[in-house]
Amino acid sequence: MSINKDTIVAIFLLLFCGIMINSSFDIEDPGYQGMKASFWPTIVLCLLSVMSLVMLIKSIVSTTDNNLNSENTNSQNIFLKFKNASICFLMFILFLAFLDYLGMLIGGVLFVFGLLTLLGGFEIKKIINHSIISIITIGIMWSIFTFGLKVILPEGEILRIW
Template identity: 45%
Template sequence: MARLNRDTLIALLLLVFCGVMISASLDIRDTNYGTMQSSVWPQAVLGVLTVFCLAMLGQSVLKPSAPKQETVEKSAGIGRYRNAITVYILFFLFLWTMPYLGMLLGGIGFVFLALTCLGEPELKRVPVHLAISVGTVGLMWGIFTFGLGVLLPDGELLQLN
């Protein structure tokens, strides 16, 4: 029998975690003011996570591990964390402009700038980034506003409520 590789061990630990959490979700108290049980969403998320963990386990067991390759490129310093720092700065700007732009415009701006700063820096990609940001943020805003009835923050620039 082959030795356990790192992916197999992680997948097994995650499956144990999912089992413990599913067991704990069975003890969630039912409320009388909802239309569905309180445990539905946690169990749905844990079910999807369990399927992904099983897929990871299957892939790690069936697929042989690749031979180790020496990494020549070792980036040092702050350049190594450029993408993470960029996202933190953009998120800070998103939060800072939230009272003025609101959730919809601020979210579109955040996603657009994140795609543009972290993606391929070509001018022909800008319309694609704009379409992705308007589509995804607009869809999520619509789901939360109309489907779930959540009041998202409006800005001074665009008042929708």
């Protein structure tokens, strides 16, 4: 018997199913004839629970899967492995959080510049390149969508006040 990544994922999925099945009881029944609104999601969640349980049993019985205590899972390796992905997540959250203030044009330029610099490095030459790339690419995309496709992209409070 071993506990591995699949065990944790299966337990998480079972918890998720439990919460969702519980909230499916709150789905309103307007009393119309035919299939109830909760019927299909309940079927899907029940099947998902069964498959998660199968995954849990398989992961516990399995002897080959990567164990949680293996060297791959020490904190330094995990940090290095997910460093760039975490930077992307963080930058994207910041971009979305400030979208109302900065708008798509300024926010987009800052997002691309920030991400390029954090992923690519802080040398002067690179920073100049990154700023050129971010201004040109976002500028072109913003122009295509705003003037070509007539999409009203978020303007942002800064540009509105200005």
